[in-house]
Amino acid sequence: MYKRKFERNDKRDLLLFGYSEHLELPSKQLEPTEIPKPHMRWNPARQEWVTYSDSRKNRTAFPPKEYCPLCPGANLDFPTEIPFKDFEVAIFPNRWASFNSHNQSITLKEVLTKNSNGKCEVVVYSSKHLDTIAQMPLDRIKLLLHAWIDRYEELLKQKDIEYVMPFENRGEECGVTLHHPHGQIYAFPFIPPVIKKEIEAFKKDNFLLKLMNKLENKYYVYQDKNIIAAVPPFARYAYEIWIAPKRQLPGPWAFNDEEKESFAIAMQKVVKAYDSFMGKKCPYIMGLHAAPQINDSNFHFHIEFYPPLRYEDKPKILAGSESMAGVFVMDVLPEETAITLRKHIQ
Amino acid sequence: MYKRKFERNDKRDLLLFGYSEHLELPSKQLEPTEIPKPHMRWNPARQEWVTYSDSRKNRTAFPPKEYCPLCPGANLDFPTEIPFKDFEVAIFPNRWASFNSHNQSITLKEVLTKNSNGKCEVVVYSSKHLDTIAQMPLDRIKLLLHAWIDRYEELLKQKDIEYVMPFENRGEECGVTLHHPHGQIYAFPFIPPVIKKEIEAFKKDNFLLKLMNKLENKYYVYQDKNIIAAVPPFARYAYEIWIAPKRQLPGPWAFNDEEKESFAIAMQKVVKAYDSFMGKKCPYIMGLHAAPQINDSNFHFHIEFYPPLRYEDKPKILAGSESMAGVFVMDVLPEETAITLRKHIQ
Structure with a gap:
């Protein structure tokens, strides 16, 4: 299996996992957005960290109605997160990350705060907008598993990261607004309470x-x-x-x-x-x-x-x-x- | 303030709290339903009890479409939980209780179980179907507070009960199917994790x-x-x-x-x-x-x-x-x- 590291115009990496080598030249990329600097506050009642990422509310409302930012961009009239004609499994940093390592700290008197360091990645399972885990060829699920393992091994080595959890929310009932098959990886700076x-x-x-x-x-x-x-x-x-x-x-x-x-x-x-x-x-x-x-x-x-x-x-x-x-x-x-x-x- | 204890046909108490004495004779009552015998299982992953009340799925689908079981029954063509023409605040045991003291235990090999003892009560805030806390006279909210205090003092004395929590779910987004203004009281046999x-x-x-x-x-x-x-x-x-x-x-x-x-x-x-x-x-x-x-x-x-x-x-x-x-x-x-x-x- 192959892994390509493509440096995007915001200097962050888009990873492409595949059974064949990905050599395509990129098409137009999305404009870089502000890198988020989330922070956490300690909730004493629940004895847990709550993360605040207030740039999330600015998540761009993209121009064309049917715009899917997870489709292969080179096939469309607008750039997407993946500036290529095709790919197998793609992983890139979430633009509105809830966890993202940075050095800009905030202090609040009487409330314990911390930088919400870590990483949040988006995992796109397929270039096909209508695929789901139920229909994919088995090889694609094995490739996804391979990509998850890659992320575990790489993210768990990084300082600031104490726990890695790949997850998927599926269906509008679970808050999903993008129907393109995808999941996420949260790399937390602490072990989550659960x-x-x-x-x-x-x-x-x-x-x-x-x-x-x-x-x-x-x-x-x-x-x-x-x-x-x-x-x-x-x-x-x-x-x-x-x-x-x-x-x-x-x-x-x-x-x-x-x-x-x-x-x-x-x-x-x-x-x-x-x-x-x-x-x-x-x-x-x-x-x-x-x-x-x-x-x-x-x-x-x-x-x-x-x-x-x-x-x-x-x-x-x-x-x-x-x-x-x-x-x-x-x-x-x-x-x-x-x-x-x-x-x-x- | 007055409190009336009315013994229902299932031998359980309907409590009526009011600024004036409640003396009305009851009209027709609902048929008694089977008293629930819920049990709990220990979830080792979360380190918490989960309660199973499988009679809940038999919650009766009541005949007339506009049937409100929390309205004063004597004014309607069918019995309700409250067989009177009027009341101020009413409290009665939940027919499909998640916690209910009983002696019928179940055992599951390799899974820790316990009777789901305790109490679940329904608190009806008003006889008016369209009231809400926003519109009620202030005196009614004070009466509700009085009723909550009564339940705290009484329930906390009972064996099998370790914690009492009155709560209200409001709106369909929070799972409410009955729009009549009401809340619930859960009296747990353990201190809930939160x-x-x-x-x-x-x-x-x-x-x-x-x-x-x-x-x-x-x-x-x-x-x-x-x-x-x-x-x-x-x-x-x-x-x-x-x-x-x-x-x-x-x-x-x-x-x-x-x-x-x-x-x-x-x-x-x-x-x-x-x-x-x-x-x-x-x-x-x-x-x-x-x-x-x-x-x-x-x-x-x-x-x-x-x-x-x-x-x-x-x-x-x-x-x-x-x-x-x-x-x-x-x-x-x-x-x-x-x-x-x-x-x-x-």
Whole structure:
């Protein structure tokens, strides 16, 4: 697989991953925008950092109505983020980053602040505007996996970065405004609170491995000998699915070739099952949960999918109990939704 | 103020709070429904309880389309939750409770479970279907405050109950399907994770009192000498507002009469400001954060409002960073939204 580093006109890198070498000359590029300088404030009530990136509200409203900034720009009448005729997987810095290393600090009396250092990248899965993980050739998903691994290995080495999380928001219900298939990578300057708890849990005990028999027999949606996709028995969303290797591995970088193949298949089967279940592109939030370091012998890598649905296709809204108290209320049992989703696995 | 305890046909209590004694004879009652027996499962990844109440999915689809189960039943052609011609504030057990004390336990191998004991109550603010906190007479808000205090004092005494949280979800964006003005009270058998953090924070340090000068000068939306309504400088929602007494008090039960009056006024002014800002009934999640015990000398009572809006009237959707990592990303600064909202205070 090939990786091309193309320096954009704002001196930042656009990465192109592919099965063949990318040699095309660039067409016209987007005008550089101001590099964001976000900051964080400590929320003492929640004991967590909140990041403020107020340039985000200036996200340009682009001229032509059907403008897709993630399509190959050279084919269109206007520049896009990717100034080429074609590409396979493309990754570039988010123009309105919530985390971005810089030296411009702000101080607020009585409120703890910090630069919101780190990185935010956009991962474009395909040059085709209407592709999704469900329809892509399997090779493309393997290429995406390869690109994620590249980003893990590179970003985790950088100072200012303590945790890397690739994720995808899919569907308007999950806040997506650009329909071109893409995800994001957030490289945080701290371990995010959700992950901190998970790291601590895995340090005590590999609850995933301990549960593996139960998952394989009762909660699975799809599995082969390397990988399982299952509704966890303690799911917080009705149709929550986790995809995990059957042996303990810190992150996708530790997969062998067979596991990579299994993982790509499982990933596609899960998205296809969601779409078949919903009878349309199913909305979800999907995130990779890997260890905070390349060498970690406790953490068990997995992907979590949260479709914002409760019983059947009714939306689950996180209201009083969930948002205000942090207590999830579920209408359906994971063992039931596992059966429902299993029927949609092809 | 008066409180009537009316035993319903399911042997559970409907409470009626009013400035005059409620003596009306009941009209026809709703058929009793099965008393729910929810259970909890421990989510090891998040280190939190998830509650499963699978009878919730059977929530009756009531016959007439315009049926409001929270209206006074005696005026209608069908029974409702409140079998009277009129009432002021009414509270009754939620038929599809997420927490409900019972003795029927379930066990799951490899997954920690517990009965989802506790109580869930529905609080109806008015007999008028179209009322809201913005329009009610101030006396009604004081009566509501009185009813909340009654529930705190009574529920906190019960075994199985460790924390009491009254809250309100307002607007369809927050999952509301019944438009009749109402809130809920969740009485949890454990301290909810969000509150646990807050209790620990206040034990270390009263961050609200420490911040009070800043709030009074820069972040306030409304205040008088007893009460302040402000956008906290570490807000997670653009238009988040906290209402808090200016002195440390564990809960609304510790208010003196003047503070009660101030609080009711502040509460109404905040909801009115939201509605004026939005130009319509503004959606929000609102919750009372009081101490876990009546006598607590650390916790600082306050109400939090989370309107699901980001910059201007665009919805803020909790996606990858918020849901998956627990990290909130903000487009606007609290000091700016405080100024915006202050202009709408009447």
